[in-house]
Amino acid sequence: MLGVLVNTAAIIVGGVIGLVVNKGLPKRFTDAIMIGIGLCVIYIGISGALQGENVLILVLSIVLGVATGTALRIDDRLNALGEKLEKRFAAKSGGFVSQGFVTGTLLFCVGAMAVIGSINAGIRGDNTMLFTKSVLDLVAAAMLAVSLGAGVILSAASVFAYQGLLVLLSQLLRPLMENPAILAEMTSAGSLIIIALGLNLIGLTKIKVADFLPAVIFAPVLTALAGVWGI
Numbered sequence: 001m002l003g004v005l006v007n008t009a010a011i012i013v014g015g016v017i018g019l020v021v022n023k024g025l026p027k028r029f030t031d032a033i034m035i036g037i038g039l040c041v042i043y044i045g046i047s048g049a050l051q052g053e054n055v056l057i058l059v060l061s062i063v064l065g066v067a068t069g070t071a072l073r074i075d076d077r078l079n080a081l082g083e084k085l086e087k088r089f090a091a092k093s094g095g096f097v098s099q100g101f102v103t104g105t106l107l108f109c110v111g112a113m114a115v116i117g118s119i120n121a122g123i124r125g126d127n128t129m130l131f132t133k134s135v136l137d138l139v140a141a142a143m144l145a146v147s148l149g150a151g152v153i154l155s156a157a158s159v160f161a162y163q164g165l166l167v168l169l170s171q172l173l174r175p176l177m178e179n180p181a182i183l184a185e186m187t188s189a190g191s192l193i194i195i196a197l198g199l200n201l202i203g204l205t206k207i208k209v210a211d212f213l214p215a216v217i218f219a220p221v222l223t224a225l226a227g228v229w230g231i
Contacts, residue, residue: 001167003121003130008160010134011108011141015153018145025146034147037140038201041107045195048112052188053181057222061189065215075208078102085154100151104144105158106197106209108137110216112187118163122170130163181227182220189219 022030052058069075082098108114113136117129137159145152166173175182193212199205 001121001164003117003127003134004160004163004167006127007108007130007134007137007163008156010138011104011156011159012153014138014141015104015145015150015156018142018152019150021142022146022149030147033143035202037143037147038198038203041198041201042195043198044111045191045193045198048187048191049195050188051184051191053184054223054226057185057219057226058188058192060222061185061215061219062192062212064218065189066212068214068218069211070208072214073211074213075210078105078210082151085151097149097151097154100144100148101154101158102151102210103148103197103201104141104152104155106213107140107144107194108155108159109162110190110193110197110213112183112190114159114163115166115186115190115216116183118166119170119173122167123174179223179227182223185219185223186216189215 025033049058079098079102082101085101086097113129113133117127117133120126120129141152141156193209193215196205196207196209196212200207200209
């Protein structure tokens with residue numbers, strides 16, 4: 001769990017740094033920074049999305065994933081949690097707690113490094129990838145907090161719970177580490193979701209990104225089935 005703890009701490013530290021910097025910046029600067037972050041997120045998403053090898057699996061994963069997410073109202077529930085946090089902390093933080101919490105949670109939890117790094121830590125005790133992710137997340141948290149405020153810091157709790165659970169379940173998830181095709185399709189689906197998040201950040205769309213999260217679960221299942229059926 002060391003890597004998870006370091007990652008969680010890095011997001012908190014980065015968020016605090018962003019809040020300190022934010023106090024001296026006019027709104028036009030924070031808006032410009034937000035667009036810059038969004039463009040970087042889109043680039044990261046595109047890079048990962050291209051790792052997939054089977055477009056059919058990606059399409060089915062996204063369709064089944066968003067249908068499931070919409071039925072379960074994942075995005076609405078996550079935003080509702082963010083709004084509860086906002087009512088409790090907004091007066092003290094002066095930031096957009098709900099948006100920062102949801103954006104941070106999605107950005108820091110959706111991606112290959114979160115999944116593979118946590119599984120590596122649980123199976124092999126290798127925290128290298130999580131340490132690397134921690135450095136990247138520290139910088140991202142600082143930049144996000146400049147525009148979105150204290151909610152980004154609260155997203156550290158989501159990271160701790162999500163990656164900690166992956167570490168604890170790592171033995172069950174071990175087959176993922178032994179099948180490059182599964183990892184590739186999971187990365188592709190997760191990265192497409194990150195692209196959607198980036199589009200939201202720059203203001204082009206208002207996609208309910210969290211509703212797409214089940215796609216990351218459908219991707220390995222469909223990949224495994226495709227392997228059995230020889231597709």
